[in-house]
């Protein structure tokens with residue numbers, strides 16, 4: 001079977017392998033969702049679909065239901081004879097989960113299979129390192145890789161200082177500067193949105209996410225180009241919808257941080273605060289609580305100005321809220337390769 005279209009939409013070898021074990025069904029990817037109805041792209045076109053009755057009945061956790069970005073197994077690949085039926089969701093490589101207060105069974109999937117998440121922050125009043133730290137944890141937790149995108153750099157005289165500030169909390173994540181006005185940074189952004197890759201945009205209202213999407217899509221989303229479109233009536237692009245760019249990569253807007261809720265384990269936090277945690281093993285006592293013990297490396301680092309008191313307070317605050325990430329090793333491996341090319345731009349153009 002040929003999967004050319006689906007591969008353009010990010011279908012991985014692992015997913016093809018997983019799907020090959022399931023007989024008589026077709027692969028699709030969820031582009032958008034409206035209540036229980038999913039808009040799904042398949043090898044042959046775009047159709048609407050719903051989960052099967054059995055699926056609905058057997059699924060205990062909300063987050064096991066399909067969401068935007070999921071690859072699903074359907075009973076058909078064209079919508080000529082009514083809505084398709086989704087029987088299965090293929091294993092996710094990353095997932096943004098909305099934490100509901102209380103029971104984990106109520107956790108809801110917001111976005112799946114995101115490769116890179118652009119944390120967008122503008123140079124003006126939106127610029128806030130404490131919030132950025134939270135975003136970083138949230139993204140690590142999802143299993144996708146964060147990239148900090150500083151927007152509206154045309155409004156800032158000293159972009160170098162912004163880069164350094166972000167770098168002080170980013171622990172080596174890639175940092176880009178863009179301006180929709182001067183068209184700066186386009187290539188750097190596009191270097192992440194390559195064929196088969198899915199990039200999500202995260203950031204507060206007004207930082208320029210829609211502007212960036214319009215800029216990258218050249219005003220018009222072309223996801224239906226070369227495909228049958230079984231949509232009745234005209235399709236207009238809405239929030240939280242996968243958009244296929246002319247060059248082959250995909251883009252999706254996310255709801256704000258508040259809508260995504262908080263987190264519930266530790267790994268994302270560890271990843272985002274490596275610069276803090278490096279001191280822990282230097283404390284004199286193995287079980288140091290970093291409060292009043294003699295020989296506490298955290299205390300000494302703050303005293304000597306190596307670690308900022310604010311940074312430590314952020315860590316403590318977020319630690320109680322917890323975080324999670326599974327892709328730490330992958331990231332570190334990739335980063336070393338990617339860093340060579342990307343940071344060249346940042347370092348040469350903005351840092352110095």
Ligand SMILES: Nc1nc2c(ncn2[C@@H]2O[C@H](COP(=O)(O)OP(=O)(O)OP(=O)(O)O)[C@@H](O)[C@H]2O)c(=O)[nH]1
Nearest residue numbers: 152154179180181204205206207208209210211212
């Ligand atoms: N100077 C300048 N203004 C920009 C730039 N990008 C966006 N803006 C302006 O910032 C404002 C907000 O941009 P949007 O793209 O709507 O921001 P958003 O993040 O999509 O905001 P929400 O739709 O509320 O989520 C608009 O007035 C844009 O014209 C930029 O690069 N430079």
Ligand SMILES: [Zn+2]
Nearest residue numbers: 283288290296
């Ligand atoms: Zn200590």
